[in-house]
Amino acid sequence: MSWFNTRSPQRSPKIEPIEDIQLRSDLGQLLGLKSSSESPSAMQSHHLQDLAQSLYREALRRRRTLRGRSRLSWFLAAASLPIIFALSSWGITQQQKAKVLVKQIEQNRLEQQRLVNANQNLEKEIQDARLQLAKNRENYPVVALPNRKNEVHQINTVKVRNKSN
Amino acid sequence: MNDFSPFGTSEAFYAAFSEYYPKLVSYARRFGAVYPEDITQEAFVILMQREDKIEHPIAFLYGTVRTLALTERRPLKNQNISLEFVVDQGKEGDAYDALLSREIRKEIQKLAPTFREAIWLFVVDGLSIREISQVLEIPEATVKTRIHRAKAQLRDQLNPGGQHVMV
Numbered sequence: 084m085s086w087f088n089t090r091s092p093q094r095s096p097k098i099e100p101i102e103d104i105q106l107r108s109d110l111g112q113l114l115g116l117k118s119s120s121e122s123p124s125a126m127q128s129h130h131l132q133d134l135a136q137s138l139y140r141e142a143l144r145r146r147r148t149l150r151g152r153s154r155l156s157w158f159l160a161a162a163s164l165p166i167i168f169a170l171s172s173w174g175i176t177q178q179q180k181a182k183v184l185v186k187q188i189e190q191n192r193l194e195q196q197r198l199v200n201a202n203q204n205l206e207k208e209i210q211d212a213r214l215q216l217a218k219n220r221e222n223y224p225v226v227a228l229p230n231r232k233n234e235v236h237q238i239n240t241v242k243v244r245n246k247s248n
Numbered sequence: 249m250n251d252f253s254p255f256g257t258s259e260a261f262y263a264a265f266s267e268y269y270p271k272l273v274s275y276a277r278r279f280g281a282v283y284p285e286d287i288t289q290e291a292f293v294i295l296m297q298r299e300d301k302i303e304h305p306i307a308f309l310y311g312t313v314r315t316l317a318l319t320e321r322r323p324l325k326n327q328n329i330s331l332e333f334v335v336d337q338g339k340e341g342d343a344y345d346a347l348l349s350r351e352i353r354k355e356i357q358k359l360a361p362t363f364r365e366a367i368w369l370f371v372v373d374g375l376s377i378r379e380i381s382q383v384l385e386i387p388e389a390t391v392k393t394r395i396h397r398a399k400a401q402l403r404d405q406l407n408p409g410g411q412h413v414m415v
Binding site: 099103106107109110111113114115116128131132134135138139141142145146149 | 261262265266269289292293296297299348349352356367370371372374376377395396399402403406
């Protein structure tokens with residue numbers, strides 16, 4: 084059975100305040116509206132019926148398409164869930180690894196810093212020790228040794244002098 | 249069909265379609281739509297496609313036709329066009345020809361386009377104030393104000409002496 088049977092349509096009457104109806108009537112009179120209550124011809128009516136039916140079919144088709152499309156979206160979403168899960172678990176693992184690495188790098192940096200500090204302390208101690216040594220040396224006067232050549236010459240000279248005397 | 253049509257029953261839908269299809273085509277034509285029939289048919293399909301309940305299907309149809317007609321006229325995306333431009337450039341006059349006398353047509357053209365539209369929807373298309381407010385997306389009070397002002401302006405134009413005679 085066709086859905087658009089042309090039985091007398093039972094439409095719910097429009098509920099409007101009386102003043103609105105009065106206003107419409109006033110305006111209609113003011114504008115001198117010609118009545119346009121010509122009933123459509125049989126051919127026109129048939130054309131409208133066909134049109135209404137085809138529009139109804141088109142709306143149904145679009146509804147089905149939309150439903151199918153949404154079903155496909157759900158299917159795709161469900162299919163992508165394991166991939167999303169795998170990717171996220173891989174990401175979490177990577178994140179944990181990165182955290183461990185960061186910790187290690189931090190420890191290395193601290194160790195390096197500790198070694199640098201120790202090295203600096205040692206250098207300072209060596210420097211201090213050298214200075215202390217230098218200070219200690221200053222306490223004992225150093226007598227310069229005579230030149231060996233001069234010494235011989237002097238001795239010789241002395242000897243000569245003694246001979247001449 | 250009963251759960252499908254926002255009009256309740258198939259008979260009610262067909263009756264509404266027969267009654268409003270020509271009016272909506274005329275409404276789309278007022279905005280200068282190149283394909284008013286296509287726009288109206290598309291509006292009906294969009295309405296019937298909806299799964300949620302629509303309280304005022306006629307207002308929804310008018311609003312959709314209005315939007316589609318304005319979109320069709322819009323040369324570029326996101327470009328605003330005034331209603332004055334659209335309606336005056338459109339074939340509003342053709343729609344008036346069938347219903348109004350020459351004198352009234354001349355006087356009605358003097359009204360602001362927003363007033364003309366409100367009056368047209370209220371008197372010719374027979375929409376309620378609430379439906380018009382939904383179509384135009386303005387408060388009901390604004391619709392009433394526009395209609396009353398248009399009425400007063402028309403009265404003044406038709407009876408410049410001040411004597412209000414019913415035409």
